[in-house]
Amino acid sequence: MMTGRAAGDYTAPVEDYLKVIYEIERRGSAAGTNDIAQQLSIAPASVSGMVRRLADQGLLEHERYRGVRLTESGRRVALRTIRRHRVIEAYLTHALGYAWDRVHDEAERLEHAASDELIDRMAAAIGEPATDPHGAPIPTRWGEIDEGPHLGTIAELVPGDRCRVVRVSDDDARRLRYLGEVGLIPGAEVVLVSRAPFGGPLALLVDGVERAIGPTLASHVMIETSG
Amino acid sequence: MMTGRAAGDYTAPVEDYLKVIYEIERRGSAAGTNDIAQQLSIAPASVSGMVRRLADQGLLEHERYRGVRLTESGRRVALRTIRRHRVIEAYLTHALGYAWDRVHDEAERLEHAASDELIDRMAAAIGEPATDPHGAPIPTRWGEIDEGPHLGTIAELVPGDRCRVVRVSDDDARRLRYLGEVGLIPGAEVVLVSRAPFGGPLALLVDGVERAIGPTLASHVMIETSG
């Protein structure tokens, strides 16, 4: 019967810790107990205990009161989990007709249960995409990832700027849903028409269609400027 | 982040207990602590504790020292888990090219993580099959299952009998692999040519090809007699 996880695997909580630590490190900041706790929606005190276990397993290094850093081994596990997550997201949208705002939660559970073989078969079945539906790069099966250059967001444009949406934050289904409704999906062409003062709305042309969005939302849409 | 299980769900161990209890009951026998423990590869003492928790949750009834019986509620959960398992198995073979002896372990893990929506989409994508790759019936999304009449096995045939393979045991990958090699898959036409005495081999015609198998293997191939 064997209810275990995929071969050679870590527990789901362990994979989740490593994933969020990887993301925090990627943002530049050192991963502190508090950040980790917040990302995982658990109490900071709980993180201390787990961090110790992860350090014991050689997945990260921990300097008391100073934070945490992934080891090479921890990074590998994190990237494998991220690959699983993103391949699953891509597969669900391309092969099974999922809306892009419904894939995150499903992937969040499946990423801990899928074998490497399944992930590779899924990726092959949809043509080995380079990114997930939100534009996030998919690590290769060898743990390489092309994080690309640091991306700006629509919030940082000045009127007249033209750009292309590369990626959007995927951590809020309602936001994703709305972004989809206004056409702000990876690949969309955007021109900032004007920006109202005092945190007011931004007027955009999204693939030629006029739209107005708030600055917070705009900061979740990552772009590359296109001429 | 939320590493939980699918919405409104039970833990993976709980689903596994209910599944094996369902199967034991289906075989006719009352589900005793020992049977359950053996099916789950855990110590009998561990079963006692879990059985109490399951009874507290109203998933089964427990008569001390006498065994266990699923309640209607427990049966529903068991059948939903079995549906998940079998739909996943069918999907992996039909949509992703899995060999039929590799799907069981994968399904064993995914069945606890997949949402109802995913299962239904998978089933739809492959045309709502009635059985899994091993011939086991797939419960409907409403918890109905057609267990069909009690099936005989090749082991019970007498020379000259002709039959069709309906279903094979799926709990041993090596056995499955071998059954596939000799063509004993659901749908195959089989004639028992002769049977050696003292537990010796059975000579078969499998879709016209001569084969010899042992009686134990034969007892894992379920059939319906066809004229």
Place this chain on the structure above:
DNA sequence: CAACATATTTAGCCGCGCCTAAAATATGAA
């Protein structure tokens, strides 16, 4: 009916991953 074999349960334990409350440490401002 007594004695034994077998099945089941209880008792007591452990690790995981979470919790709250309290103590320790670091940091920035007065």
Place this chain on the structure above:
DNA sequence: TTCATATTTTAGGCGCGGCTAAATATGTTG
């Protein structure tokens, strides 16, 4: 430099789902 505040860790606890060893119930058999 010292103190207030924020962060982190420790202490102690809990439920789950396993374990082993020991006790107890069942039922079979001489």
